[in-house]
Amino acid sequence: MSLDSQDPRAAGSDEPTVELEFELNGSVEKQAVPTSTTVLDLLRNGFGKRGVRSSCERSVCGACTVLVDDLPVAACSTFAFDIDGTRVETVEGLAAHDGTLSAQQRAFRECGGFQCGFCTSGMLMLTTGLLRANPQPDREEIREWISSNTCRCTGYEMILESVERAAELAREREPDEESS
């Protein structure tokens, strides 16, 4: 039987912690955190990933969306212990090392899929997850996915267009990637 966390009453330490090992935007990270740490707090405070926005903290708005093993997850409502052994991606990992924007980022910029930009990192991660699950989603599927994230500014039409354009750009880019 595995006792994963330290019992503070037994060990005399301040609070129980859990050891985590996970991949963050391609690099392996190891950290001990209090058992109740959320992924949101870990990424923002522990790793400075401020693109993981904090808003409703109830899984509702999608501002904090990150990908865990390719699937969109609300960082605000996921305990850090649940990302142990997984692959986590945030918006900071989308652009290439030389600063070249990803297909999703270029599409949102080209189609004006944002105004104030607060929701944009969550929208970009959701789009990334969608295009991995289905590189050619139809409008209905895009609407179904995007409806899980809240945008207070755009009225969604331009976000829908951005996702469609991102799918196009990603497909256009594939042959280049294969030859490089």
Add this chain to the structure above:
Amino acid sequence: MRAQKLGAGLIAQNQSALPPFILYRPTSLAEAAALTQEHPEAVIAAGCSDLVAQFREGCEPGVLISLQHVDELRAISQERGVLRIGSLVTHHGGSTSPEILSSLPALAAAWGSIATVRIRYRGTLGGNLLARRFRYELPIIFSALDGHMHFQAGEDLATLPVSSLWDSDAGISGILTSVSVETGTLLWYGYERSMRPVSTVSLAVRKHAVAGLAITAVCGSEYRRPFVLSHAAEASTIAELDADFVGTALAAQLPDEAGDYAGTIAYRRHLVSVLTRRLLARATGNQKK
């Protein structure tokens, strides 16, 4: 403001800091069951999509047992007319499972209609049922299907109908391992959530044990517990059912306490009869334009 149990200071309930707990991550059901015996006060965690909200509402467990590594709770099987679904099956998993799609496609369709994409990948059957929130839909869906919950507490096993979730003396304890649905006598199933959150209706038609048809409708809403309504019809096929009569008979059983902030009892009875008729029309293929 409130003080945290394990000494992390004072926090407001909507602040991100949550009270720490002692964490166990068992890798088998036997290990998890032994832990619940050792720590009867422990909180069980599946996808945690509801639990984090519970924490923010003031829940402060001293011990938390996460089931995420107990893979046997993800099994789905169909044997001898019984569909058995592991409690850790997610909404996405349940609505796309080949076993469910082949044995009870209407359940997969109903399950596929709930929640948002993030929750669909994370939220589980067990968590949806045992959060025991009126607005959650799997208790409504599985109650109409006469689903049964199977629990393990230490060495003890217990089986309870899903419809008993709302009985205060139901004796729910331990780990929910699976939910079973008998599919042999089931003739038709459908779910109407177009009027959510005011009223949803989940409806199943079965062959009656003796003769005729047994119709079960479960009515859900945002603010009131789900209510199970039933009707025995002499008809031998669904096509022979009088949808207007059955809809009215079922709606009349809705007790006065089912009226809530979103709709009076008269309005909710009206909705239940309309949604039930709509479902029965779908069942018989006599849908009016």
